[in-house]
Amino acid sequence: MARLVDITVPDAVRVRACAGDAGARQVIYAAVAPATFTLIRRMISQRSAAEDVFQDTMMILFERLTEFRHEAPLGAWLRQIAISRCLMHLRSPWRRVRLALEGEALDELPAGNASVTAPLPPEIIDVERALASLAPTARAVLWMYEVEGYSHAEIAQAFGRSISFSKSQLARAHLKLRAWFEPQGHRPTCTLI
């Protein structure tokens, strides 16, 4: 189970990919695509939208591969691109209009994806569902803070908002997840639905 930030590719492959070698690019794609797409699906639950963001991310990867400076693993560099594209998608006016008209499909979970090779345990599906029940902004903040290790200051900068915004979104996400996992012990108040 490789995290995207830990994925590296051999220098020789990267150099060949920079030169336009299709075989080397295919090797890089195979190495990073599943983890990149999984990260994007965590932040954007709708599969079609996630595929669009994924396509953009991978195209930017190959276009800017010559700018990679080895300051971090290739996966960490790619993660920055993927998260940036996800946040651009979440902020886009087009998405907000579409959300108002259609709502968001909450039942589209990675666990239900036919291309997943092995069935997931029920507890993982439950966590996936809990995550999908959050508002997209709160879900993105929660994932970036708790899993990707971003600080509140970094999240605030990425969203173009204040640190308090990040903290309040995180608190709201935790409150909702608590109601999900402990439904009988805790009820959210109407001010923090």
Place this chain on the structure above:
Amino acid sequence: MHTDLEHEQSVARRLRALPHDNAHPYGWEEFRRRCEPRPTLTGRLASGRALAATVVVAVAACALAIRVGGPAHHPRAAPGQMQYGVARHEPAPPPADETPAERYLASLPREPAVVHVGTRAAVETLEDDIAQVDDLVSAASAAGSAPPASLQALLDERTQLVSSLVQVRYAESLAYASR
């Protein structure tokens, strides 16, 4: 019952335990296919030009046919009669007693169109606005120099936003109960 800290740690542990590469996208060939510019774009442009040219030729032919064949079907009339003929081909004017409002109402479809919209965008916007007001209240309280009137205005604003959110949620629950 867990404490808040225990709960947050528990959630973080569960999230980190999720698989990091279980969602498989399309393969390399599909990726390359999507990268390519649409091959039919040039063809579409070419066919569009051809279509436009065909339309122009057809319109010109129709205009020519009307101009050439028109007098044969409509014998030339005296100037007075011509004016009368032109007036006869104009659409009938609306009744004098019909107001613009009545005309507008008459133009509406008989059955009203019902559009169902989701509430998530509204809820998300309201939650963002509440968070923003919370930021301002926190900043004003921390600084300690904000005038009480502006602080009270912020709190009033927050109350209104929360009230709006409650109304949206109430409407949601009514819609859900009516299904």
